[in-house]
Amino acid sequence: xxxxxxxxxxxxxxxxxxxxxxxxxxxxxxxxxxxxxxxxxxxxxxxxxxxxxxxxxxxxxxxxxxxxxxxxxxxxxxxxxxxxxxxxxxxxxxxxxxxxxx
Amino acid sequence: xxxxxxxxxxxxxxxxxxxxxxxxxxxxxxxxxxxxxxxxxxxxxxxxxxxxxxxxxxxxxxxxxxxxxxxxxxxxxxxxxxxxxxxxxxxxxxxxxxxxxxxxxxxxxxxxxxxxxxxxxxxxxxxxxxxxxxxxxxxxxxxxxxxxxxxxxxxxxxxxxxxxxxxxxxxxxxxxxxxxxxxxxxxxxxxxxxxxxxxxxxxxxxxxxxxxxxxxxxxxxxxxxxxxxxxxxxxxxxxxxxxxxxxxxxxxxxxxxxxxxxxxxxxxxxxxxxxxxxxxxxxxxxxxxxxxxxxxxxxxxxxxxxxxxxxxxxxxxxxxxxxxxxxxxxxxxxxxxxxxxxxxxxxxxxxxxxxxxxxxxxxxxxxxxxxxxxxxxxxxxxxxxxxxxxxxxxxxxxxxxxxxxxxxxxxxxxxxxxxxxxxxxxxxxxxxxxxxxxxxxxxxxxxxxxxxxxxxxxxxxxxxxxxxxxxxxxxxxxxxxxxxxxxxxxxxxxxxxxxxxxxxxxxxxxxxxxxxxxxxxxxxxxxxxxxxxxxxxxxxxxxxxxxxxxxxxxxxxxxxxxxxxxxxxxxxxxxxxxxxxxxxxxxxxxxxxxxxxxxxxxxxxxxxxxxxxxxxxxxxxxxxxxxxxxxxxxxxxxxxxxxxxxxxxxxxxxxxxxxxxxxxxxxxxxxxxxxxxxxxxxxxxxxxxxxxxxxxxxxxxxxxxxxxxxxxxxxxxxxxxxxxxxxxxxxxxxxxxxxxxxxxxxxxxxxxxxxxxxxxxxxxxxxxxxxxxxxxxxxxxxxxxxxxxxxxxxxxxxxxxxxxxxxxxxxxxxxxxxxxxxxxxxxxxxxxxxxxxxxxxxxxxxxxxxxxxxxxxx
Numbered sequence: 009x010x011x012x013x014x015x016x017x018x019x020x021x022x023x024x025x026x027x028x029x030x031x032x033x034x035x036x037x038x039x040x041x042x043x044x045x046x047x048x049x050x051x052x053x054x055x056x057x058x059x060x061x062x063x064x065x066x067x068x069x070x071x072x073x074x075x076x077x078x079x080x081x082x083x084x085x086x087x088x089x090x091x092x093x094x095x096x097x098x099x100x101x102x103x104x105x106x107x108x109x110x
Numbered sequence: 111x112x113x114x115x116x117x118x119x120x121x122x123x124x125x126x127x128x129x130x131x132x133x134x135x136x137x138x139x140x141x142x143x144x145x146x147x148x149x150x151x152x153x154x155x156x157x158x159x160x161x162x163x164x165x166x167x168x169x170x171x172x173x174x175x176x177x178x179x180x181x182x183x184x185x186x187x188x189x190x191x192x193x194x195x196x197x198x199x200x201x202x203x204x205x206x207x208x209x210x211x212x213x214x215x216x217x218x219x220x221x222x223x224x225x226x227x228x229x230x231x232x233x234x235x236x237x238x239x240x241x242x243x244x245x246x247x248x249x250x251x252x253x254x255x256x257x258x259x260x261x262x263x264x265x266x267x268x269x270x271x272x273x274x275x276x277x278x279x280x281x282x283x284x285x286x287x288x289x290x291x292x293x294x295x296x297x298x299x300x301x302x303x304x305x306x307x308x309x310x311x312x313x314x315x316x317x318x319x320x321x322x323x324x325x326x327x328x329x330x331x332x333x334x335x336x337x338x339x340x341x342x343x344x345x346x347x348x349x350x351x352x353x354x355x356x357x358x359x360x361x362x363x364x365x366x367x368x369x370x371x372x373x374x375x376x377x378x379x380x381x382x383x384x385x386x387x388x389x390x391x392x393x394x395x396x397x398x399x400x401x402x403x404x405x406x407x408x409x410x411x412x413x414x415x416x417x418x419x420x421x422x423x424x425x426x427x428x429x430x431x432x433x434x435x436x437x438x439x440x441x442x443x444x445x446x447x448x449x450x451x452x453x454x455x456x457x458x459x460x461x462x463x464x465x466x467x468x469x470x471x472x473x474x475x476x477x478x479x480x481x482x483x484x485x486x487x488x489x490x491x492x493x494x495x496x497x498x499x500x501x502x503x504x505x506x507x508x509x510x511x512x513x514x515x516x517x518x519x520x521x522x523x524x525x526x527x528x529x530x531x532x533x534x535x536x537x538x539x540x541x542x543x544x545x546x547x548x549x550x551x552x553x554x555x556x557x558x559x560x561x562x563x564x565x566x567x568x569x570x571x572x573x574x575x576x577x578x579x580x581x582x583x584x585x586x587x588x589x590x591x592x593x594x595x596x597x598x599x600x601x602x603x604x605x606x607x608x609x610x611x612x613x614x615x616x617x618x619x620x621x622x623x624x625x626x627x628x629x630x631x632x633x634x635x636x637x638x639x640x641x642x643x644x645x646x647x648x649x650x651x652x653x654x655x656x657x658x659x660x661x662x663x664x665x666x667x668x669x670x671x672x673x674x675x676x677x678x679x680x681x682x683x684x685x686x687x688x689x690x691x692x693x694x695x696x697x698x699x700x701x702x703x704x705x706x707x708x709x710x711x712x713x714x715x716x717x718x719x720x721x722x723x724x725x726x727x728x729x730x731x732x733x734x735x736x737x738x739x740x741x742x743x744x745x746x747x748x749x750x751x752x753x754x755x756x757x758x759x760x761x762x763x764x765x766x767x768x769x770x771x772x773x774x775x776x777x778x779x780x781x782x783x784x785x786x787x788x789x790x791x792x793x794x795x796x797x798x799x800x801x802x803x804x805x806x807x808x809x810x811x812x813x814x815x816x817x818x819x820x821x822x823x824x825x826x827x828x829x830x831x832x833x834x835x836x837x838x839x840x841x842x843x844x845x846x847x848x849x850x851x852x853x854x855x856x857x858x859x860x861x862x863x864x865x866x867x868x869x870x871x872x873x874x875x876x877x878x879x880x881x882x883x884x885x886x887x888x889x890x891x892x893x894x895x896x897x898x899x900x901x902x903x904x905x906x907x908x909x910x911x912x913x914x915x916x917x918x919x920x921x922x923x924x925x926x927x928x929x930x931x932x933x934x935x936x937x938x939x940x941x942x943x944x945x946x947x948x949x950x951x952x953x954x955x956x957x958x959x960x961x962x963x964x965x966x967x968x
Contacts, residue, residue, distance in 0.1 A: 019718050021250045023223055024570075062562050064545050069559035072722050077731060079722060102722050105250035105571065 012037045012089060013096045014044060020103040025059050026052055035089070041073055042085035044099060059103060070104040120144070125152055125765025127665060127686040129658035130165040130172070131848040132231060133157075134665055134673045135304050136682075136766060137166060139689045146170050146659060146689055151304065155766040156680045157673060161304035164846045168857035172657060173690070175854065177928060178639050179654035180695040182206040190629045192621065192647045192923075203697065206651055211709045213633050214247070217605050218710065222248030224605035226572060226588065226631070230612035231256040231849070239703040239716075240610045242723055246707065246715035250571045251588070255609070256617035258584035259938065260849050262489050263954035264498030266582055268506045270560045272786050273516060273523025274541035274551035274778075277301045279676040280485035281777075282309040282318070284472065284519035287465030287484040289458070290322045290330050291345045291505055292491020297330040298845035300489055301524065305675035319465070321458065323348065323450075324491055325838070326872060326915050327908030329845060338458070339910040342838035342958050344448040345492040346501040347822035348455060349508055351444030354436040355459035356511055362463035363429075364482070364513030365414060371779060372510060372788045373548065374429035375412035376404060377420060382794050382818055384546070385425045393546050394420060396427065404547055404785075428789035428818075432507070435819045447822060449910070462486075466512035467519075474518060475773050479780055482512060483519030491842065496825040496947065498954035499581075503790065503820040510788050516779035525671040526553060527778040528681065531769055536751045537670060537725065541784050546792075549784040553671045558582055563792055566799040568807055569600050573953075577804065577811060579796050584953025585618055589943055593627040599807050606633040610699055611655060613642040616850035616919050616936060619943030619955065620897065637699040640854060641926025655699045660692040663700070664744050678776050682768035683751070685744075685761035700740055713737050726750050790818045793951075812950045826946055827960040830894050837873070837914040839891055839961040841937030844868050850919035853930035862933070869934035871901035872915040873963065878905045881963065888966035891916070893940040893959040900966060901935040914961055 014033045018026045026048075033047055045067075049057040062068050066085070073080045076098055080087050089097045121141050128135045128149070136155030140148040149169045153160030184206070187197040217224050227244040231254050244252040257263070269275050279295060279302075280288050294300060296310030314320065314333070322331035323338045323345065331337040340348060356362045368374035375395040377385040384393040385401070392403040396413035401420045414429040441452035448455075465484040472481035486508045493502045514520025527540035544550030545562050558564055564579040572595070574587040591598045607628065614628065615621040625647050628634065636642075636649040645652045663686035665673075670681055692698065707716045714734035720743065721731050730750030732738060738746075745758040752767055761767070774781045797816020804811035815823070827838055843849075846861050847868060853859060862868035871891060873883070883889060885905050891914060892898045901916065909915065920934015940959040941947050947956040 017718075019715060020245045021223075021248060023221060023248055058565055058567055062564060064562055066545070066562055068564055069554075069562070070564075074722065077728050079725070079727075100718060102245075102719070104245055104722075105252060105575070 010037050010095065011035070012039055012094070014039075014089065015096070015098050016044070016048065017098070017100045018103070019100055021105045022103055025056055025103060037090065039089050040085065041075070041080055041087045041089065044089060045073075045085070048101070060101075072102040072104065074100040074102065124687065124689045125154070125684070126659070126689060127157075127663075127684050128162065128166040128169060129686070130169050130852065132673070133302060133304070134684070135162055135166060136684050137162060138765075139659060141689055144690065146173055152765065155684060156305060156675055156682050156768065157302070157684060158304040159308060159675070161308065163304055164861060165848060165852060165858060168855050169659065171855050171857050172639070172852075173659045175639070177854070177926060178657070178693070178696070179641060179652060179926075180693055181654065183641070183652040184209070185650045190648055192615075192625050192643070194647065196646060196649075198652070206653060207702070207705065207709065209651060210635060210706060213606055214706070214710055218247060221602050223250055223570070224602050225249045226251040226592075226604055226607040228253055228255045228585075228607060228609045228612050228614055230254065230610065231261055239700045240608060242716055242719045243703045243707060245719045246712045247710070250575075251573065251604075253573050253583065253585045253588055255585055255612035255614045256849055258586055258953050259617055259619065259955050259957070260490065260843065262493055263582055263584055263952040264493040264502035264949060265489055267499060267560050267580065267952050268502040269523060270551050270554065271549075271790075272506050272510065273521065274526035274549055275523030275553065276672040277524045278487065278521050279306055279524060280313075280487060281519050281522050281677050282306070282313040283677055284481065285313060285318055285483050285485050286519065287319045287462060288313075288321070289462060289486045289508075290320070290324075291349070291486065291488035292324055292493070293487050293489035294328060294330045294845070295487045295489065297333065299329075299843050301672055302675045303845070309675065309677060319461075325840070325910040325913035326842065327906070328842070332908075337908070338450055338454065341447070341449045341910065342840055342913055343495045343825045343828065344822065345488065346497065346504040346820060347439065347444045347447040348450055349486075349504040350436050350439035350820065350822060351441050351455050352459040352462065353432075353504070353507055353511060354439045355441060355456050356463050357433045358437055359456070360460060360463055362468065363511045364466070364468045367480070367513030367515070368414060368429055368511070368788065369412040371513075371515070371785055373546070373785050373791070374414055374432075374788050375427050376789065376791070377401060377418065377425040378428050378431055378789065378791070379423045379425045382791070384791055385420050385423060388421075428791070432788060432819055439822070462508065463512060466514055468512060472518050474777075477773055479777055480513065480517040481519050482514035482517050484512060484514050485509060485519070485521045487521065494840075494954060494957045496949055496956040497815055497823040498949035499951035500815055500817075500820040500823060502952075504822070507788060507820065510786070515786070517777055522676050522776065524676045525674050525775075526551065527775045527782070528553065528670055529772060529775055531681075531752055531767070534751065534753055541778065541782055543784045547785045549786050561792070563796045566796065566803045568803060569598050572600065572604065574598065577800055578951070578953055579800065580793065581952045584948065584955070586943065586948050586953065586955050589618055589624050589627045590945060592630060598809065604631045607631045607635070609634065609636045609638075609644060609649070611638060613638075613644045613850050615643045615647060616922070619938050620941055621936065621939065623943040637702070641924060642851075643922065643924040646924045646926065653699075653702065654696045656692040656696050658686060659689045660696070661698050661700070662687055662740055662744065664747055678771060680768045680770055682766055684766045685758070687762050698740075704738075704740065708737060724750075794818055815949065815951045825956050825958055827958045830960045832894050832960065835894050835960045835962045836912065837961045837963060838912050838958050839893065839914040839916060839937065839940055840958040841916050844917050847918045850922070853918075853920060853922055853933055854927045856929055859929055859933065866904040867917045869902065869920055870904035870917065871935060871963075872904050872906060872909055872917070874909040874911040874913070875905040875907050877911045878903060883963070883965055888968075889963055890966055891935075891940065891961050891963050893961045895940070895942050895959070897940045897942070899935045899937070899939040914963060
């Protein structure tokens with residue numbers, strides 16, 4: 009059983025949510041987007057969880073996850089981070105702010 | 111497009127995009143000897159279909175306005191405020207950018223949220239790099255100035271929930287009966303006016319009946335079959351009474367639509383919440399003799415009415431709730447509120463229900479589809495009030511009960527579903543199934559999505575977006591919170607503000623209030639064409655922006671939805687390209703922002719944000735380790751969407767790419783298995799959460815409007831009783847001005863001076879004469895709050911006797927706008943600009959004030 013090394017970059021409105029722009033995580037090879045976000049939630053606590061997850065556990069509409077350059081559909085929390093045999097992944101967590109206005 | 115290409119020598123007709131308002135019509139511009147001599151509609155694009163309004167035609171006068179800014183200016187007088195001489199000093203761009211970089215570097219290191227970025231609803235740049243710059247910089251404080259004032263925070267919210275789109279139109283190809291509430295959609299304003307006016311005119315020629323409900327006989331009402339004058343701010347009462355007549359007197363509703371495409375059959379308990387399946391937590395419905403999850407494949411028939419027992423709880427379908435709820439809105443009661451006679455209310459309901467032809471079908475392109483040729487549209491006039499969400503919901507339910515939603519003849523969300531260009535399948539977006547089977551929209555404009563709802567949390571942003579979990583936000587709160595961040599529990603103070611193409615003193619509310627609040631911000635930069643009121647009163651730096659005819663840009667409508675004509679036709683995407691270079695000393699704000707990002711060391715962040723924002727996909731993505739020009743970014747964008755051969759150069763030559771809409775894109779409802787709410791159940795829990803957060807923090811915040819079914823509630827103006835103050839003053843728009851920025855244009859000013867509305871205050875002739883006021887008299891309008899605005903009276907029989915209508919955003923005083931000086935009045939002057947005049951669900955401003963009027967004695 010190997011590991012999956014995930015290099016996570018945080019972009020956007022991260023002040024007070026995370027303490028550094030990048031972090032390295034080690035997850036299981038079959039880890040999903042949900043596993044990654046919950047792992048980050050455990051690390052950064054309620055502030056991160058509130059910012060990233062909506063009430064029903066889905067992603068907040070202004071959070072976007074990009075894995076290896078491809079945007080993950082917001083509802084697809086079960087999306088696997090890596091293909092079979094892949095050992096390293098780059099993930100970017102974007103926390104946008106909603107523009108006010110309409 | 112052959113005739114649109116440049117001729118040898120560089121002159122000729124050049125295709126580009128008009129940006130004299132937010133609608134982005136396709137134009138072609140004639141350049142002779144390097145000088146623009148004409149702007150006209152481009153018939154090769156569906157954005158305008160070759161038509162162009164007066165504002166677009168007059169763009170040439172904005173381009174060559176001799177009063178445009180030509181050099182960066184620096185304030186040397188540290189004092190700020192209206193009427194204070196800034197003592198401007200001309201400086202170089204390099205010096206100006208050095209000042210900005212020094213200030214912004216320090217702020218970013220300290221706390222990037224201390225930067226506020228204010229854009230404009232009026233002058234949309236496609237890429238709006240200031241938005242992306244704000245995200246890359248790390249500030250959550252970005253808002254669109256003028257939104258929630260001019261626009262429709264309530265209407266757009268319902269556009270999302272009910273039609274998966276920002277805005278919506280009647281299906282003019284098949285609609286037979288159109289009811290407009292406080293709205294000129296298809297006539298003069300709203301979205302895609304030049305295209306939709308043609309479609310609407312064709313529908314009228316075909317025989318579509320038009321009824322307009324409005325306090326004044328507006329642009330659409332004067333062309334209507336019937337104008338129904340209504341008391342200002344009471345549209346919801348009329349709508350609810352019509353629903354009552356339909357459901358409880360006539361028994362007219364589209365049961366099949368309600369059962370299969372809405373949450374009407376979901377069982378609701380006595381607490382107002384869904385009754386849920388214990389195992390799956392899905393909402394239950396009643397089928398024959400038992401409750402089942404709404405998506406149970408064995409369901410034979412969804413009950414819409416009745417009372418049932420589930421696990422010891424009494425419950426009823428949401429539709430039953432609605433039916434009972436509207437019983438209180440009898441036509442007789444609604445008549446007292448609206449002044450619309452009860453018989454008229456009954457007749458309108460009967461006409462609307464009959465016109466909907468419930469149960470009828472139509473064959474289009476070989477497909478059999480439901481036909482519901484009746485529609486209700488509404489916008490600023492109806493929903494620009496204290497209870498904007500409730501009003502919008504009430505009006506929207508009229509469409510829902512007859513099933514006239516996203517099917518032929520009914521209301522269509524503006525281009526809500528796009529399956530993409532035939533060769534690439536891009537862009538692609540559309541409604542999808544979300545929690546509880548309810549619709550989640552995808553083609554949304556970067557605002558907070560109303561569903562699934564966000565979480566209420568302690569304020570962190572000046573716009574208090576954390577307290578609007580279902581709202582799309584508002585520019586109003588920033589005025590209040592910047593003045594008192596501690597009081598609103600915001601953990602920092604504003605240190606800097608960048609204002610792009612906006613005149614916030616004229617578009618956020620009462621200018622005195624706005625100026626007083628923003629004067630507290632130590633460093634303000636304004637990018638604009640002219641030295642306007644905001645720059646003059648507040649800016650530390652004023653930077654001359656390029657006119658849109660000097661800019662390279664993509665479409666503001668990058669997802670093709672809200673500015674493209676709705677209904678059958680073509681998809682299209684255009685390019686904005688410079689027709690002439692900017693004058694010496696003038697720079698495109700987007701180019702300046704790219705340079706700023708580089709000098710601040712955040713170009714990589716900006717590229718990363720643009721990859722997401724523009725939905726770029728490999729191999730067409732921006733490298734975070736590279737620096738790009740605007741042209742390079744746009745080139746990647748176009749190739750990503752339409753393939754490698756469709757470069758920026760291709761777009762500059764051809765101006766437009768287009769392809770036919772598919773039937774299921776236009777009338778998507780029968781093809782996509784999603785439900786939309788007729789019962790806004792989730793608002794109850796959201797309201798509870800907002801109440802918990804605000805009470806815990808000791809913030810005064812009204813959550814009463816978070817309810818599952820709409821009511822009519824009075825505005826503050828309806829509740830104030832003061833002798834002599836018997837008018838409802840409100841603001842309305844004219845088609846030949848864009849909010850507060852076009853009064854400086856001499857051609858548009860000339861139009862406005864020759865008619866009786868733009869620069870005047872409109873009131874009922876009889877009522878005016880009773881007060882001794884004659885046509886052309888100088889008058890004062892004074893609100894109960896003690897605010898006053900001076901205007902010139904114009905009298906008409908076609909105005910509700912209690913209405914007092916102030917057009918547009920006039921009353922300019924900035925010396926940098928000599929063409930606009932002193933013309934017209936600013937209606938927002940009558941309000942104190944505070945939360946008493948705001949809808950706490952959507953953030954929409956309430957723009958009616960109880961007022962009196964009297965002749966100017968001077």
